Amino acid sequence: MSDLLPLLVAVPILGSVLALALGYVSARTAWPVATLVCVLQLGLAGTVAARVFGEGRTLSYAVGGFRPPFGIELVVDGLSAAVALLVALVALGVLAYARRAGPRSPAFSAQYLLLVAGLSGMSVTGDMFNLYVFLEITGLAAYALVATGDSGRAAVGALKYLIIGTVGASVFLLGIGYAFIATGTLNMADLATQLAAVGYDSTLVRASFALTVTGLAVKTALYPLHTWQPEAYASAPDSVSALISALVSTVSAYAIARVIFGVFTVDFLAAVPAARTALLTLAGVSIVAGSVLAVLQTEVKRTLAYSSVSQFGLVVAGFAIANETAVVGGALHLVGHAVMKGGLFLAAGAIAAAAGARTVDQYDGLAARAPVLSLAFATLAFAMVGVPPAVGFVGKWYIALGAVEAEAWPIAVVILLSTLLTLAYFARLVERMFFRGASAVEPAPGTAAATDGGSPRDVGVSVGMVAVVLAAAAVAVALGALGAEFAQLMQPTLETLLQQ
Template sequence: MSELLPLLVAVPIVGALVGLVVGYKFERLAWPLAVVTSLAHTALAAFVAFEVYAGGEPLSYAVGGFQPPFGIELVVDGLNAAVVVLVAAVALGILAYARRAGPHSAAFYTGYLLLVAGLSGMSVTGDMFNLYVFLEITGLAAYALVATGDDGRSAVGALKYLLVGTVGASLFLVGIGYAFVATGTLNMADLAEKLAGVGYGSTLVRASFAFVVTGLAVKTALYPLHTWQPEAYASAPDSVSALISALVSTVSAYALGRVIFSVYTVDFLSSVAFAREFVLVLAGISIIAGSVLAVMQTELKRMLAYSSVSQFGLVVAAFAIANDAAVTGGVVHLVGHAVMKGGLFLAVGAIAARTGARYVGEFDGLAARAPLLSAALATLSLSMVGVPPAVGFVGKWYIALGAIQSQLWPIAVVILLSTLLTLAYFLRIVERMYFRSAAPREAPAERSTGTGAAAVADGGANDDSDTDDERPTLGRGSDVDFGSPSAGMVAVILVAALLAVALGPLVSTFEPLLEPTLDLLLQP
């Protein structure tokens, strides 16, 4: 079944090209073609994952018949099988939401599918240079999608994303260049052997690690390398915000973990004290700073963006702890966060379409006006906090357990503090929705032009706080122009909320499937 691996990348690329050509002439066909492509991609990803988990062995494919380390290798094991399915399924769900919300051009769906192709390539490649290539494809597609909003704010957000993202990709490229100079290879498995042969004390090897990790930390949006994320998330169309928040940083964090375990290995973390400390400190700062900045926000999408900074800090900390419990928790939280945060962005967008509310102060009495959406938002929020038995609780529990097992008590304390801060910024929304009465408010259309008292009620958006006197205008990219959300859009959000709860108990089923891969990755 290894011959199916290239199709994980090829199917969305072909779908993107066909959709662009056909959709240019018949625009109404662009979305159906994207859906057919996504359905085929999801079915393919699910089948590949089934083969990996049922067979208990990784699948490997040598592109063009050139065997590694000289050729390009695609690999799917128990770890990235889950990521591939996640990418396909979440992209399909958000595409269903985007049928009515956001841009509808053939170019938009082409960029959408190219992003899925890039993310799939990042997930399955076994070659460092091709990881860089797919990282760039993902970045270019994401920049274009962020810019699809109709107002200038989305263009500014896309430009900032482009500039910072290019720096991150360049740092990553420098890092793999150092690794190539030291070893003469870029195949991940071959690099792991040859880096050990060169010696972990080599300046080239250590510099390579520092540059690669820093570059991927930019893409993951760890603090203080997160500066592109809040504006990109806040200014993009809601469907794009959901897609990027759920998948782009998720796959970047996966790539960081893959490089740590499959290229540098746990032996490097054990032998080079600064390496583990560097990643742990970066992750710990991100966990706390992201949570604090999220508490300071009044615009929901910016609050969710800073929340992601904190949550991905948890995942990266789990990878740095590098024991079974922590890495299991990191993978669970990686998958769970994609479902929870994607659902949260979609819920915020649907609520804005239904009521015009995009700021914390506008959510008073929302449960009476939009009961289903409010219930979904509350469920997703509490799952993100870590209320049992939701997946947010299970992931954090395993990470904290791993930290305690490794005697990393400061990390366990940081996780607890972060959970309390997460409770603070999500609970205020739930409290307003269910325990306050709705105040008289302007119509969404009036607010979207920036007029009226509500347009300046809760502050605007600076880099790290929402305390400006003026709010940004909400163009079509913010999905406020299509009227009330459809039943299909609400259904997608409700499914995300149900999955956020259901995935928690299912971890006990997933853990044995992941165990053989973790045994290989974490063995000294």
């Protein structure tokens, strides 16, 4: 069964080449090829996750038959299985949405699958240098996807993303180099042993931790390292905004957890309290600043982008607290945020196509023009706020409870404050949608009469687009009901990650 692990990376890479080659023979073949590859990827990820959770054990694969620590190792435990499955599921859902919403060019399909390959590789690698390689594959594909927008704004957003993302990746690579100098190994499991042997008081070890986490914090878009994110999300095509908001920062935050627990371990946090304090401070500032900046936005996609800055602060706070309750909350919120935020970006894109509304003011009276999409958007928004029984509530509850158990009172207060701020920027949208008359602002040309109850062919919103948004809203609620089961499935992995 472990032989399936390399296929999680190889299949989307080969699919990317095939989609590009066949797409230039006939452009119509690119989307079906990409869809078939994503279906196969979902089957592979589902099979691997079923094996990991069913047997309660970790799967591994030595690439080329070279055993670690000298060879490259792929490793899947409960956390990485959940992330790999999430990548495959979201990628398929967004691709279904993109069938009508676009882009649909062969180059887009190839870049899309390359991004899936990079994200999957980040999820399953057990080697620090290969984590960097897959991080760069992910970044290059994401930069190109953002630039697929027709406007000059998309090109500027992609360029800014490229420059800042390259700096973040370089800082991360420098941290890996320090770890290698200190230990002579790159395998994560071997690094955990060797770093402890070198000593956590070593300057090289501490510098490695600071640089690797900072580099990944740039990719995760924690405040104040977030500056690439709002314009990249807002300027990209709606399908791309949904994909990168749901997955790119999500997998980068997962990589932070993998570095903290799989490489440096909780013993490092215990031996270097300043590291834990720095992480919690960074997370707390990100939670508050992201929420405040979201409240100040007038463009819906920028509001959602700044919301992600806040939500990933919550996730990293859960990982930094580093007790079982908080880590469960961080992992659950990581998965839940991908579904909720991806669904919100898809809903915002469908609303723009159906009613021409892209700013907060243009959401006035939207429920009368696009009732189904408005209901789905409101459901996802309140799930993000943390209204029970949605996953947003369960993830925040676990993180807050973990903060109380660890007596991290400032973080507990910040979580409560962030919930109120999240309510502020989502409630104003919902209030405009359901309790105000139609906006006097003119919608985009050709969409003034559009509603999500009309003919998809006429209004530019297909049944499939609406179905994907509704599915995201349903999953966000269902995941909340399954929070306890998720915690139980994660138990064997948590015992390994948190052992001291």
